[in-house]
Amino acid sequence: MFKNYLKIAWRNLWKNKGYTAINIGGLALGMAVTLIIGLWIQDELTHNGYFKNNNRIAQVFQSQTFNQETSTGPAIPRPLEKALRDGYADNFKHLVMSSWNISRYLGYKEKSLSKTGNFMQREAPEMLELNILKGEKDGLRELNSVMLSESVAKALFGDEEPIGKTVEVNNQYDVMVTAVYEDIPFNNSFNDAEFLMPxxxxxxxxxxxxxxxDHWGNNSFQMFVQIADNTTIEKVTATIKDVKKNLNEDTAEFNPQLFLFPMKDWYLRSSFENGKQVGGRIKYVWLFGIIGAFVLLLACINFMNLSTARSEKRAKEVGIRKSIGSQRNQLINQFLSESFLVVLFAFIIAVVIVLLSMNGFNDLSKKEISFPWGSGIFWLISVVFILLTALVAGSYPALYLSSFRPVDVLKGTFKAGKHAGLPRKILVVLQFTVSVAFIIGTIIVMQQINHAKNRPVGYDKEGLVQIPTFSEDFAGKYDLMRSEFLNSGAVIEMSASSSPTTQIWSNRGGFEWEGKPEGFQEDLAWTEVTPEYAKSLNLKIVEGRDFSREFASDSNAILINQTALKYMGLVDPIGKFLKDDDEEDPEPPLKIIGVVEDMITQSPYEPVKQGVYVFDKHGNSSFYNMRLNPNQSASQNMAIIESVFKEHFPNLPFQYDFVDDKYGEKFAAEERIGTLSGVFTALAILISCLGLFGLTSFVAEQRTKEIGVRKVLGATVFNVWNMLSKDFLKLVVISCFIAIPISYYVMNGWLQDYPYHVILEWWIFALAVIGALAITILTVSFQAIKAANANPVKSLRTE
Incomplete structure (x- = not known):
């Protein structure tokens, strides 16, 4: 019986090739989008799935309150390690102190590579359950040891046996390779840990x-833990919550609250607001999940619309089948079989589309997703997916078509009914409501990105290059290298700083100043710089003066930004002092000599943080900042800079970053979301247009004789076009009125996550409405004009 259903379904589909192509094409596009989004969501949800104990591994976080505002992050003080080991060891299976991910030069013979990794305590490899390919798992046991990832070992040693080989680190000290571990996959934390050292x-x-x-106020470290088997993360958090507050009076005023932040939340739920977890990337998972569901729904709506629109053509078939004994359930099965066949073909085409677009999608989303050919779960889900889609897409047509009365149909008195087209109209409205909402959402996302991009940066990032100076080889050579680079003609100004231009690496407090409010708890972004810093960045001095090598007293001078001026409540800042409130070992007071324009160093969507720029008298620089010669090409300048660099540091790899590129990375996540939303919106509109095209084609075919009569009586092409188009345009207008308030509510809520954001204006919604109407007119006009231009003789000759 089922074979017979499929055979008849195949004949019906083949007989109506145009209708079949639109149905299968629309469904294939919808299913392809849903498949790609599903694979993307699966990749997001399985982040850190490489670590078997990811539900028991956590990072120690703390929340601190400054002036009634609570900030949360992973930075903790070093004494906390001893406190947890001494008083709370039973709560942990592993407790590991770690550096931040840092760069080091790794040298072997003539090779020198710059790689990123972590300095971690001995238990780290066991806690993370690294897959050790060579050597020992306890590879951090010895002080002068290093564990390398497989790719780094290959790059350094080639086909040589790496275990036991000596690697030079930063031309400063030697370590021995004790283990090689499998590269940690892309969608996992620590995937950039290319080496581990003690x-x-x-x-x-x-x-x-x-x-x-012993310094509880120095929050410059991080700690990872694996909780004991007999407890939970929530219980351990409750136990250690007030450890820092109870053990140190100096920091108790900030009400430090410790908690364990589980590994499973690191990637998707890493946002905190005033001490509370408020989500993170999980909102994008929900967003794309909803988009995928709606795009598939649009494709299913096309199927339902076109199937029910053809109801009168299939009425006689239903009438004959019923008159010779077919039961309603048999007819339902017949139509569901057609639906299943369409969906099966669509799924096959969708898989092909996914395979062809996978590389492009990975480039666009910065993922390394592969098609799960060998996953039994994927194919099981796919079968369920096909059956459910066939059921959703075919249920309404099956129930509708099987309900016809055979007597009315065969006597020729069957009429679809006054309201027979109402369900189709409702479905068209739903389609375009979704499409218009997608258009509005995409416009607002892109506008928000451009809004942040056009925000004044505060310095000139074009033609600015930074070179990391982490090796001891750079120590004490700043003046020499500045002279060499300036004399080369490729650089017109150069400075050094303790942080990169686009980030803040240090924050400090514990200062007094004239007029400081009682109980005020300051938190200042702290950057140590050489005197040429403002000149090299073209950073504007708005009050006072810049650092100068001519004034010896500038070694205890500072610049503050405009936000710090307001934050500190200073009216006449020049000449005021920032004094260390440490009574036992105070540092010399710092004299404010100038105020610089605010520069964006953190998120361009956030307010600029209050910042202090301190004269670097200890040589703590981590970066050279170079202003390139504008009269030469960037490639010429960089070639010259590299030759000078290699002359003085022949054993170090030449590394550099253009600051405008690093700044551009701050928009990467939002731009990817905006681009993906735009692509999915375009596909949603295309699917809706396919359905509209099919419906217009059917309506034109259904009213062929009416159009012929109208043309004989003098109707123009415009009259016929207007007759066929106005009903669809009315439906789209209704869709717009529904989509606008929904979009406003959703997108306004989304924008509230950004303190610096666009204001929703009427033209955004007007543009979406105009776009939707234009798309509808273009889609409908093709069939409408074709029908209007048809020869009326051909349509009336049978009358």
């Missing part, structure tokens, strides 16, 4: 870290 080695080489052993 935490104690970093402590031994950094005096400031050794000095921080």
């Amino acid at each position: 935490w104690d080695k970093l402590v031994a080489t950094q005096e400031w870290m050794r000095n921080a052993i």
Whole structure:
């Protein structure tokens, strides 16, 4: 019986090739979008799935309150390690101190590579359950050891055996390779940990870290833990919550609250607002999940609309079948079989579309998704997906067509009814409501991105290059290198700084100044710079003066930004002092000599943070900042800079970043979301237009004789076009009136996540409405004009 259903379904589909092509094409597009979004969502939800104990691994976070505003982050003080090991060890299976992900030069023979990794305590490989390919899992046992990822070991040693080989780090010290581990996959934390070295080695080489052993106010470290088997993350959080507050009076005023932030939330739920977890990338998972569902729904609506629109053509077939004994359930099965066949063909085409677009989609979304050919779960879900889609798409047509009375049909008295087209109209309205909402959402997302991009940066990022200076080879050579680079003609100004131009690496408090309010808890972005910093960045001095090498007293001078001026409540800042409130070992007071224009160093969607620029008298720079010669091409300048660099640092790889590129990365996530939304919106509109095209074609065919009569009586092409188009335009207008308030509510809520955002204006919605109407007119006009231009003789000769 089922075979017979399929055979008849195939004949019906083949007989109506145009209708079949539109149905299968629309469904294939909808299913392809849903498949791609499904794979993207699966990749997002399985982030950190490489780590088997990801539900028991966490990072220690703390929340601190400054002037009634609570900030939350992973930075913790070093003494916390001893406090947790001594008093709370039973709560943890592993407790690991770690550096931030940092760059190091790794050298072997003539090779020198710049790689990123972590200095971590001995338990890290076991906690993360790294897949050790060579060597020992306890590879961080010895002080002078290093564990390398497979790709780094290959790059350094080629086909040589890496275990036991000596690697030079930053031309400063030697370590021995004790293990090679499998590269951590792309969609996981620590995937950029290309090497692991012992935490104690970093402590031994950094005096400031050794000095921080008892300093509770220095939140410059991070800690990862794996909780004990007999407890939960919530219980451990409740136990350690007030450890820092209870053990240190100096920081108790900030009400520090510790908690364990589980690994499963690191990627998708990493946003905090005033001490509360408020989501994160999970909103994009929901967003694209909803988009995928709606796009598939649009494709299903096309199927239902076209199937019910053809009801009169199939009425006689239903009448004959019923008159010779067909039961309604048999007819329903017949129509569902047609639906299943359409969906099956559409799914096959959708898979082909996904395979062809996978590389482009990965480039667009910055993913490494592959098609899951070998996943039994995927194919099981696909079968269920096909059956459900066939049921959703075919249920209404099956129930509708099988309800015809055979007597009325065969006597020729069957009429579809006054309101027979109402369901189709409702479905068209739903289609275009979704499409218009997508258009509005995409416009607002892109407008928000451009709004942030056009925000004044505060400095000239064009032609600005930064070179990392992490190696000891750079120590004490700043003046020499500045002279060399300036003399080369490729650089017109150069400075050094402790943080990159586009980030803040340090925050400090504990200062007093004239007029400071009682109980005020300051939090200042802290950057140490050489005197040429403002000149190299073209940073504008709005009050006072810049640093000068001519004034020896400038070694204890500072610049503040405009936000800091307001934040500190200073009226006449020049000449005022910032004094260290540490009574036991105070540093010399810092004199404010100038105010610089605000520059965006963090998120361009957030307010600029209050910042202090301090004269670097200790040589703590981490970057050279170079202003390129504008009279030469960038490639010429960089070639010259590289030759000078190699002359002085022949054993180090030449690394650099254009600051405008690094700044552009701040928009990467939003731009990807905006671009993907735009692509999915275009596909949603295309699917809706396919359905509209099919319906217009059917209506034109259904009213062929009426159009012929009208033309004989003098109707113009415009009259016929207007007759066929106005009903569809009315439906689209209704869709717009429904979509606008929904879009306003949703997008206004989305914009509230950004303190610096666009204002929703009427023209955005007007543009979407005009676009929807234009798309509708273009889609409908093709068939309408074709019908209007048809020879009326051909349509009336049978009358």
